[in-house]
Amino acid sequence: MNARFYAPSARDLGSEIELPDEEAQHLTRVLRLKAGDSLAVFNGHGGEFAAIVTSATKSRVRVRLDGRAAAKPELPVSLTLAQAVLKGDRMDAVVRDAVMLGFTAVQPIVTSRSETSLAALARSARHERWHRIAVSSAKQCGRAVVPAVAPPITFGGPDTLTHLPSPQFLLVEPGASALTTAVAGVDATAPAAATLIVGPEGGWTAEEVQRYAGHAHPLGVGTLTLRADAAALVAAAALLARWKLV
């Protein structure tokens, strides 16, 4: 199988495009490809191509798009993950897994118990880092789509997430709300789009659950306590199975 590279500008067959810096370095320094070598290129919004290296120096690589290739099919449901920012590099793992599982967008949120702030996240350029991780995960799992990672926002009043698709599911601990539905209680017909909202290590405050329960379905997955960095993966896999999409 040819090595696979991300080139957001790839669009027209026959055109010659330049690879982004990081991709160019990977191609020349790690894989040591040269002019004339074949490669696969995806543009992150669904386009997958067969291509040829036309010129390669250490930092600049140009490739010609020679043919369209079949992109891996996307899920028929457009899934958004609203994930509370986790500690250290755990959020990186969540972004990576969300891409692997087929989410189409990630909205990082800062909740009452998040141990960070929008300012701290901006200082550490986390948002750019998450985008790079999304690209890298799409390369590994074979997706032609790189999910958008939105800039982090504060999870405040119940209208904070109205810009995200409905139905919305608020992942809660077993017994956190009288309104909690098990996955088996979710409508078995797959919606066109949905949002999964997942809290931080310390969970939601009772107030957050109460405020949001009228807007999102509180969803419980089993009776065990899931690790914060595995919760989205487990809940999403269960929902996809509920909707017969896996």
Added chain:
Amino acid sequence: MNARFYAPSARDLGSEIELPDEEAQHLTRVLRLKAGDSLAVFNGHGGEFAAIVTSATKSRVRVRLDGRAAAKPELPVSLTLAQAVLKGDRMDAVVRDAVMLGFTAVQPIVTSRSETSLAALARSARHERWHRIAVSSAKQCGRAVVPAVAPPITFGGPDTLTHLPSPQFLLVEPGASALTTAVAGVDATAPAAATLIVGPEGGWTAEEVQRYAGHAHPLGVGTLTLRADAAALVAAAALLARWKLV
């Protein structure tokens, strides 16, 4: 909530027992509990107790079992994970996640593409390490059962895993076998027990899939390539949802 400790010898109400070394050190050095303090104790095979510290020195802690407590309910299906040993400490993460998700047993296997051997695993005492991780994960996720981690075996002929419960599901890449079933094609009635068989980073050889396809159902989860250390978690969550157990 009281701190929770693992004591495999906990059985009879009113009896006084000694905590294992590691647990005793955690109690005295980290949590600094003293004689008279309350704690929760679980024995790893389903027993959960309220207890009192009766004596505590640095390395020896005795506790009295004062009452039975409600153990978290186990899944109604007894799930065994036959997992190819992964590289580095990735297998640790899989054991941890398997406990969190409710598996009752883990059978490490060495497959054609496993980059290790039974001898190497024995030398590095990995089996004892996995048991400790299973204990630690049970503490964190609140289970009163510590799943048994069996000694690793070689995944050889198709009769290698006949000692594990049926039905058995061999997790395969999309399109790996003409017999592959999606999760949506699995019988929706939950079995009493089942085994999920998951390969290593490099996947199964075609020969392994062919040899085993008559004994286990080749199971595909979606169309994406799952990371080896997340595959069991995703497949198990999907199966539990298929069986309406979450």
